Each structure stands twice: as structure tokens, then as C-alpha cells.
Amino acid sequence: xxxxxxxxxxxxxxxxxxxxxxxxxxxxxxxxxxxxxxxxxxxxxxxxxxxxxxxxxxxxxxxxxxxxxxxxxxxxxxxxxxxxxxxxxxxxxxxx
Numbered sequence: 001x002x003x004x005x006x007x008x009x010x011x012x013x014x015x016x017x018x019x020x021x022x023x024x025x026x027x028x029x030x031x032x033x034x035x036x037x038x039x040x041x042x043x044x045x046x047x048x049x050x051x052x053x054x055x056x057x058x059x060x061x062x063x064x065x066x067x068x069x070x071x072x073x074x075x076x077x078x079x080x081x082x083x084x085x086x087x088x089x090x091x092x093x094x095x096x
Contacts, residue, residue, distance in 0.1 A: 003056045010049050017042050 021039055
């Protein structure tokens with residue numbers, strides 16, 4: 001099955017769940033914590049499926065970033081002049 005078909009199938013299941021919840025709320029009331037939790041969870045699932053549908057419709061992004069080659073040559077030592085020694089402070093100043 002394609003992704004679109006699977007998402008449509010999930011959407012139908014969520015629609016069935018919503019209808020069942022509506023009937024259940026008519027029978028036992030909608031004020032109970034348990035009923036509200038199931039309703040909220042079903043709403044979250046509906047939002048998540050909508051996000052999945054958007055992601056599936058978007059053009060496919062690369063799975064991993066492009067690799068960057070890092071040279072094995074030593075660093076230029078001038079990069080490290082006039083810098084503070086980490087944790088020791090500047091060379092021309094004293095600690096308090």
C-alpha cells in the first residue's frame with residue numbers, strides 16, 4: 001500500500017473513533033476525565049496524521065547532510081596567537 005493509502009486508512013479509523021466517542025459521550029456524558037482524555041488523545045492523533053500527510057506531500061529532503069572533507073594537514077599556528085588559555089585567563093592579567 002502507498003503512503004497516501006495508509007494515511008487515508010488511518011484517517012478513516014480516526015473518523016470511526018470520533019463517531020464512537022460521540023455515541024459514548026451521549027451515553028455516559030462528556031464531563032468525566034477519562035472521556036475528555038480519550039477525546040484529547042484522538043484530537044492529537046488527528047493533528048499528528050495531518051502533519052504526516054504534509055510531510056509525505058513535501059518533496060523528499062536528503063536523508064543525511066552532505067559530507068565535508070576535513071584536511072589532515074596541521075592547523076596554522078597563527079590561529080592560536082593572542083588567545084586566552086582556556087580557564088587560565090589572559091597572559092598579561094592576573095587572577096583576582
